[in-house]
Amino acid sequence: LFSFSLQAQRKRNLSLGPLVGVNVSTLRGDLTGSATTYKAGLVAGGFFNYSIKETFGINGQVVYSQLGRTYKPASATLKERLNYLQIPLHAVFFFGKGMSPGTVRPKLFLGPYVGFLLAQRNDDGNELQLANNAGVPYKSFDAGLNLGGGLNFALKNQSWINLDLKYGLGLVDISRVDNLLIRNGAFSATLGVSFPLGNYDERNRTIRR
DSSP states (O other): OOEEOOOSSSSOEEEEEEEEEEEEEEEEETTOSTTEEOEEEEEEEEEEEEEEETTEEEEEEEEEEEEEEEEOOTTOOEEEEEEEEEEEEEEEEEOSOOOSTTOEEEEEEEEEEEEEEEEEEOTTSOBOOOGGGOOOSBOSEEEEEEEEEEEEEEOGGGOEEEEEEEEEEEOSOOBOSTTOOEEEEEEEEEEEEEEEEEEEETTTTEEEO
16 A cells, blocks of 8 residues: 655655545547446545655555446346456646645546456356456556546645545547457545655665654
């Protein structure tokens, strides 16, 4: 679990923390249309922040992320559940000043992510299969771009509550079927708590409390 705590000092600060939230996802491309809608899923893991200066930092995450879609063939309502290990890396721009308890600082962030498919299942928990048992329909690798914003709420002892809202735009075709283009897309809301790890001393390459 990793996380970066924003602090109002000019030192380069590190912190770690957990996050949890919800995805509202669908599949974009040749499967989209009136029969395909969004489904909700869990996102959970950890994050780190490296605050290079008061107004800018780097945020990295390692998260378990449930994506997929709801679709309605004929009169049924079915779901495809695609569970990923995702690793995003964000450039974060902070607004406002201060780090005393009660301080609220807005932020914007963007950056790439990569995802590794852990499981692809239907409503019954069975692995998804193409017709005639021709294999699974989705590739094991995904990548895309996250764009979002949020608020950081300062707690005591230089800890922060982090509320983030983002959209994950899948840029890789995840379909194993020829001539069928499919990409992920998901809105996410997460809540995290960061705990200060210390200040990074570049000269000595150590972390000081």
